[in-house]
Amino acid sequence: MGLSLNGNQAVVYARVSSKEQEQEGFSIPAQLKLLREAALRKELQVAREFTDAETAKQAGRSGFNEMLAYLKDNPQVRYLLCEKTDRLSRNFRDIAILDDLMSARDLVIVLVKENAELSKESRSHEKFIFGIKALMAKNYIDNLSEEVRKGQGEKAAQGEYPSIAPIGYKNNLLIHRIEPDKKEAPAVKRLYELHATGRYSLRQLRQVAREAGLAGRRSGRQLSKSEVERILKNPIYYGMFRWKGKIWPGIHEPIISKELFDRVQAVFASLNKAKTRRHSFAFGNLMRCGRCGCRITAGLAKRKYVYYRCTEFRGKCGQSYVSEQVLESKMREVVEAVSIGEERMEWLKDLLRQSHQDEQAYHDAQMKGLNGRYTQLQQRLDQIYLDKLDGKVPTELWEQKSAEWRKEQDEIRAQLGRHQQANQGYMEEGIKILELAQRLVPLYVAGLPIQLVGRNGPTERMAGPTGPFLNFLRSRRYSNSSPTSGLGA
Helix, strand or coil, rough: CCEEEEEEEEEEEEEEHHHHHHHCCCCCCHHHHHHHHHHHHHCCCCEEEEEEECCCCCCCHHHHHHHHHHHHHHHCCCEEEEHHHHCCCCHHHHHHHHHHHHHHHEEEEEEECEEEEECCCCHHHHHHHHHHHHHHHHHHHHHHHHHHHHHHHHHCCCCCCCCCCCEEEEECCCCCCCCCCCCCHHHHHHHHHHHHHCCHHHHHHHHHHEEEEEEECCCCECCHHHHHHHHHEEEEEEEHEEEEEEEEEECCCCCCHHHHHHHHHHHCCCCCCCCCCCCCCCCCCCEEEECCCCEEEEEEEEEEEEEEEEECCCCCCCCCCCCCHHHHHHHHHHHHCCCCCCCHHHHHHHHHHHHHHHHHHHHHHHHHHHHHHHHHHHHHHHHHHHHHHCCCCCHHHHHHHHHHHHHHHHHHHHHEEEEEEEEHHHHHHHHHHHHHHCCCCHHHHHHCCCCEECCCEEECCCCCCCHHHHHHHHHHHHHHHHCCEECCC
């Protein structure tokens, strides 16, 4: 714009409350057009235009602060044009700064839509009206925030997560709830399953999350280790959620079970940190010393001979090392001792079938009782909520009883899940255990350690006994403290 007739210069300031409003484009362009036309009518030269797409509830808006710095550096600019009071300020600090500028350097504030001008020459009641309007604007923001918090608290009490869906979930705008994201939810569940094994570090899980495409909600960048840890400690994935310092039972669909969540927390609490192992030994992390109870560790001598010895964590116990060949022989004796023949196998299966009928009747009775109690608790929750709305029950009592009953419901759901799993898997798992016992000897032989030979000789060893056989040994907790081996599982 060209020079004004009287040489007076001005800045204009326009603001919307959010980035979304700015993108929708319904406010800032209209404000700037209005302010330019007002400057033209007043024969003012617009030196600079400043805009913000941020709330005025708190001080510190970037465009506003830039404008204040510009005014201080350019004393010849005597006018500030803005649409109305609540576009300019909704906090006390900005009001004080503007008042200082008006007093110190003859700044004139023009509120175009309110047809008002403020300067150090303004009468006291005009400044008072300006202050009242700013105070009312601040009160509007405070009241709006309060209503939003109340609405969010009410939503949380009803079991609805009152915020942006975390990773693994998405906001369903039709039903105003969160629901599992088809792409992210399986990846989150996979993180829990891997960490529950105790064999994966956060660094490794971060790589798993990256490969699955998980990224930060706001940043869009790959997850950091701390973000992965927050996911693994967030109760929202098994049906609860944190809100305002409380744990609330949610009505959203869980991604994982409470049991899996608890296993992951136990891994975090464990002192045994996940470590990357250079070698995998046949009987590694399986035995304890028969004399002192410390763990047995394995070592590789001359890159091909494997020996097992006590870690002597509690001090020297005098136990000598044992070669892997000796251990293989001792373990084979154990395997052959518990192997089941064909005739005995059929007899045990018949007994298992008979036992399954009694087991099923027990689980059915337990589940019927638990379902009845769950329904009773839900009826109580519905009734006390209606009583709270009618003012018959104080808020404190409603919160206390609701939390108590929902906690019991959560425990019932966990018990029901365990009964269902036990009922469905009783027969199947029993037969699998018997079949495994029948096949222990060939499984053991097939799983003996194998050396990988390279150019420079044996460099690495594969894991020894197969997974089913190792699980069997751990369930037996084999122990032998004789002088021959001095080792125990």
